[in-house]
Amino acid sequence: MTAPITPLLQVEGLVKHFPLRGGIFDRIQRHPALVIRAVDGVDLTIREGETLALVGESGCGKSTTGRCILYLQDPTAGTVKFRGQTIDPTNSAEMRERRKQLQIVFQDPNSSLNPRMSVGQTLEEALAFHKIVPKSERSNRMRELLETVGLNDQFRNRYANELSGGQRQRIGIARALAVDPEIIVADEAVSALDVSVQAQILQLLTKLREEKGLAYLFISHQLGVVRSIADAVAVMYLGKIVEQAPTEQIFRNPLHPYTQALMAAAPIPNPRARRERIILTGDPPSAVNPPSGCRFRTRCRYATELCAAEVPELREIEPAHLVACHYAGDLPEPTVL
Amino acid sequence: MRSPILELDDLQVHFSTRSGELHAVDGVSLSIAPGETLGLVGESGSGKSVTARAIMRLVPTPPGRYAGGRILFEGKDLLTLSEREMQAMRGHQISMVFQDPMTFLNPVYTAGEQVAEAIRTHQGASRADAKAQTIELFRTVGIPNAEARFSAYPHELSGGLRQRVMISMALSSRPRLLIADEPTTALDVTIQAQILDLLRNLQQEFGMSILLITHDLGVVAEMCDKVAVMYAGRIVEEASIEPIFDNPGHPYTNGLLEAIPNASNDGAPFRPIPGSPPDLARLPPGCRFAPRCRYRQEICISTPPPMVQIAPGHDALCHFAGEYKKNLVEVPTPAVSR
Numbered sequence: 001m002t003a004p005i006t007p008l009l010q011v012e013g014l015v016k017h018f019p020l021r022g023g024i025f026d027r028i029q030r031h032p033a034l035v036i037r038a039v040d041g042v043d044l045t046i047r048e049g050e051t052l053a054l055v056g057e058s059g060c061g062k063s064t065t066g067r068c069i070l071y072l073q074d075p076t077a078g079t080v081k082f083r084g085q086t087i088d089p090t091n092s093a094e095m096r097e098r099r100k101q102l103q104i105v106f107q108d109p110n111s112s113l114n115p116r117m118s119v120g121q122t123l124e125e126a127l128a129f130h131k132i133v134p135k136s137e138r139s140n141r142m143r144e145l146l147e148t149v150g151l152n153d154q155f156r157n158r159y160a161n162e163l164s165g166g167q168r169q170r171i172g173i174a175r176a177l178a179v180d181p182e183i184i185v186a187d188e189a190v191s192a193l194d195v196s197v198q199a200q201i202l203q204l205l206t207k208l209r210e211e212k213g214l215a216y217l218f219i220s221h222q223l224g225v226v227r228s229i230a231d232a233v234a235v236m237y238l239g240k241i242v243e244q245a246p247t248e249q250i251f252r253n254p255l256h257p258y259t260q261a262l263m264a265a266a267p268i269p270n271p272r273a274r275r276e277r278i279i280l281t282g283d284p285p286s287a288v289n290p291p292s293g294c295r296f297r298t299r300c301r302y303a304t305e306l307c308a309a310e311v312p313e314l315r316e317i318e319p320a321h322l323v324a325c326h327y328a329g330d331l332p333e334p335t336v337l
Numbered sequence: 338m339r340s341p342i343l344e345l346d347d348l349q350v351h352f353s354t355r356s357g358e359l360h361a362v363d364g365v366s367l368s369i370a371p372g373e374t375l376g377l378v379g380e381s382g383s384g385k386s387v388t389a390r391a392i393m394r395l396v397p398t399p400p401g402r403y404a405g406g407r408i409l410f411e412g413k414d415l416l417t418l419s420e421r422e423m424q425a426m427r428g429h430q431i432s433m434v435f436q437d438p439m440t441f442l443n444p445v446y447t448a449g450e451q452v453a454e455a456i457r458t459h460q461g462a463s464r465a466d467a468k469a470q471t472i473e474l475f476r477t478v479g480i481p482n483a484e485a486r487f488s489a490y491p492h493e494l495s496g497g498l499r500q501r502v503m504i505s506m507a508l509s510s511r512p513r514l515l516i517a518d519e520p521t522t523a524l525d526v527t528i529q530a531q532i533l534d535l536l537r538n539l540q541q542e543f544g545m546s547i548l549l550i551t552h553d554l555g556v557v558a559e560m561c562d563k564v565a566v567m568y569a570g571r572i573v574e575e576a577s578i579e580p581i582f583d584n585p586g587h588p589y590t591n592g593l594l595e596a597i598p599n600a601s602n603d604g605a606p607f608r609p610i611p612g613s614p615p616d617l618a619r620l621p622p623g624c625r626f627a628p629r630c631r632y633r634q635e636i637c638i639s640t641p642p643p644m645v646q647i648a649p650g651h652d653a654l655c656h657f658a659g660e661y662k663k664n665l666v667e668v669p670t671p672a673v674s675r
Binding site: 057058164165166167194195196197198199200202203221222223224225227228229261262264265266267268269270271272273277279280281282283 | 380381481495496497498525526527528529530531533534552553554555556557558559578579582592593594596597598599606607608609610611613
């Protein structure tokens with residue numbers, strides 16, 4: 001499955017465990033240290049100009065994956081390759097360069113923008129730190145950036161509290177664009193917005209992709225949004241990728257029981273929509289003590305003894321369609337949406 | 338026609354702020370029949386949550402003010418009740434479920450104690466009896482290990498379970514009307530599906546009416562019999578479920594539907610509504626949606642629109658209700674943001 005050209009970004013064997021500090025008694029009695037297995041062996045590939053969506057429910061590790069790729073959090077294990085070159089987080093000169101290429105837009109622009117800095121100062125900081133343009137050019141560049149995200153130049157004097165949610169998110173995007181990145185990790189970038197404004201931001205992200213050839217790692221729990229923007233989708237459950245495929249393929253033919261349930265659960269804005277209702281019972285298990293074998297088996301309606309005994313590996317069931325399920329392809333097809 | 342269980346008649350809720358008197362709810366009329374589910378849809382700031390709180394008389398006064406209209410519950414105007422009478426109504430005849438159970442539940446009492454307390458208050462049940470009823474309710478709302486969960490503190494429960502606890506408390510008095518304010522917005526989709534399924538089943542079992550407040554038209558499509566769409570303090574369209582989706586009478590409803598990227602079709606193109614909702618302190622003189630409307634005409638900018646009947650039971654607040662598409666040439670949308 002090696003692509004002929006070196007992919008833009010390659011994540012291999014990414015692991016992030018957060019140690020859980022036990023109480024003093026645990027330590028005296030030398031109980032083994034517990035860890036939260038937030039990300040437990042994730043491989044991802046993003047090609048030039050491609051949008052890969054990382055989908056899953058809260059706590060599945062999708063945001064941690066995004067942060068580890070940017071080394072905002074140090075992964076426990078695994079490598080991130082940019083254009084075939086392994087990123088070395090200890091080399092600060094290199095990291096500075098990488099951070100120009102890899103940028104992030106957060107869910108909540110309220111907490112990611114400094115309330116005491118005007119929009120102009122926020123953008124200027126990014127331009128100055130990375131020495132993107134000479135000082136004399138900064139003002140022009142700022143105007144361009146604001147224009148790119150659909151705001152006029154007067155916004156540079158405003159503060160975050162004077163902006164609507166959609167405008168704040170535009171500033172968050174402008175800040176990421178300031179350094180001319182090649183990949184933007186969009187971590188639930190439209191989730192907090194009202195539907196009419198959400199559509200505006202999605203349109204902006206699409207436009208930027210076309211104009212600048214940007215690639216996105218689009219982290220989201222909203223399947224409708226994902227279908228409208230992504231080229232490929234990876235579904236995560238409890239720290240692992242359970243299914244990955246080109247967007248249309250995964251929506252037309254989801255093969256992992258978890259993906260099937262996710263898709264069946266998303267409400268369809270059409271009162272006449274008929275489909276099979278798959279209601280998963282229970283909550284996702286704890287990432288401290290994940291189930292043996294397949295991590296989804298405790299909520300899976302098809303689970304057998306094999307699922308408890310053996311960890312299913314990601315296998316290619318049809319071209320470019322990877323599924324981590326022992327029975328992938330042999331399960332009854334869910335009623336078409 | 339069955340007589341409605343709840344009827345809002347030209348309700349006005351105003352807030353006094355530094356920028357003047359804001360009409361958060363500006364002449365809202367709607368009605369819910371027994372056993373019916375009405376979806377109240379709108380974006381943040383449209384006034385849908387204030388409407389819900391007003392029905393429970395939970396709007397803080399001041400700064401809020403019930404400036405006019407009536408809230409008729411089984412024919413009785415709730416705005417004329419004394420606080421004591423209202424308390425007997427709340428959590429008894431009318432219950433409410435909120436978006437965030439963590440701010441609703443008291444962190445220092447166990448989940449079970451809180452529900453049992455509600456039962457004792459409203460039904461005068463004994464301690465033992467209230468506990469037994471609570472465990473029974475926990476089972477009804479699908480809380481596994483109901484007995485053990487009685488003594489669990491809210492922080493020990495997952496988001497879905499907390500929501501179930503809150504629902505069990507709301508249902509403890511077998512209310513005639515349940516007001517659910519974004520009950521599943523904070524939950525993951527698989528958990529949302531569980532909770533919606535639960536609400537549907539409980540409604541059948543208890544025969545109650547539901548006022549479901551949400552911004553999610555997908556949830557509306559799955560749950561509601563009727564829909565009222567709110568924009569800038571006003572109901573702009575009201576109809577039963579099918580016409581809202583098949584033939585939206587108001588350009589705003591149409592815009593909302595067009596803006597949803599839909600997981601169930603082939604990633605059909607979606608179309609944003611330009612701009613953002615108006616500032617309630619500076620409302621446009623004509624139609625409040627006109628500045629964002631693709632179909633606006635001169636009259637829309639100058640004159641407030643009337644409520645127009647499109648079909649029996651289907652009304653829209655628009656000069657061109659139901660006909661905006663065929664009669665009008667689309668005007669170019671303004672810049673993406675202003």
